[in-house]
Amino acid sequence: MTKAECRTQTKRRLAAMTPEQIFGKSHAACHQMLLTPEFQNANAVMLYLSMPGEPELQSLAAAGLDAGKIILLPKVDWSRIHLQAVRVNNFDVRHDANTPLIPQPAKGEIFPLGQIDLIVVPGLAFNESGHRLGRGKGFYDRFLAQPSLRALRAAIAFEEQLFADIPTEPHDVGMQMIVTDQRIIRIAT
Numbered sequence: 001m002t003k004a005e006c007r008t009q010t011k012r013r014l015a016a017m018t019p020e021q022i023f024g025k026s027h028a029a030c031h032q033m034l035l036t037p038e039f040q041n042a043n044a045v046m047l048y049l050s051m052p053g054e055p056e057l058q059s060l061a062a063a064g065l066d067a068g069k070i071i072l073l074p075k076v077d078w079s080r081i082h083l084q085a086v087r088v089n090n091f092d093v094r095h096d097a098n099t100p101l102i103p104q105p106a107k108g109e110i111f112p113l114g115q116i117d118l119i120v121v122p123g124l125a126f127n128e129s130g131h132r133l134g135r136g137k138g139f140y141d142r143f144l145a146q147p148s149l150r151a152l153r154a155a156i157a158f159e160e161q162l163f164a165d166i167p168t169e170p171h172d173v174g175m176q177m178i179v180t181d182q183r184i185i186r187i188a189t
Contacts, residue, residue, distance in 0.1 A: 130187035
């Protein structure tokens with residue numbers, strides 16, 4: 001299966017889910033993540049603002065803030081085609097006119113990469129070996145490949161996003177943990 005075919009198949013699976021299923025599965029996956037020692041021991045956690053069909057992470061962010069964690073969100077620097085981690089106190093979003101489907105934090109200060117403990121990475125598809133298929137722009141692969149970034153790489157996904165195998169390329173950065181609405185997969189590195 002090619003990356004394009006895998007993306008199409010995953011989008012079809014996600015589109016078949018009802019809003020109630022997305023909400024319920026998101027809540028279950030976030031609850032699973034909350035219970036992991038990786039989340040509990042992290043001081044600075046980078047999450048993401050969900051796009052339609054992706055797991056919703058607001059409850060995880062709220063629980064993290066309540067626990068005194070530093071919550072970070074990605075902000076795109078379009079001039080450099082680069083992600084930055086920004087510290088936030090809420091999930092207020094804005095949408096750029098040029099990229100209306102990509103929510104970004106309304107405000108926040110840039111946070112040092114070396115101080116991030118856990119990054120929850122979005123993706124369309126994953127497998128049990130930790131491979132991830134993103135949306136095709138490479139933002140996260142470039143972000144995760146930065147030498148100063150030592151955070152644990154995790155994904156929150158629906159079971160519908162898991163495949164036995166997905167196509168990968170040498171520059172694709174894998175996950176170390178995948179948390180779904182049904183289980184936790186830890187990948188030995």
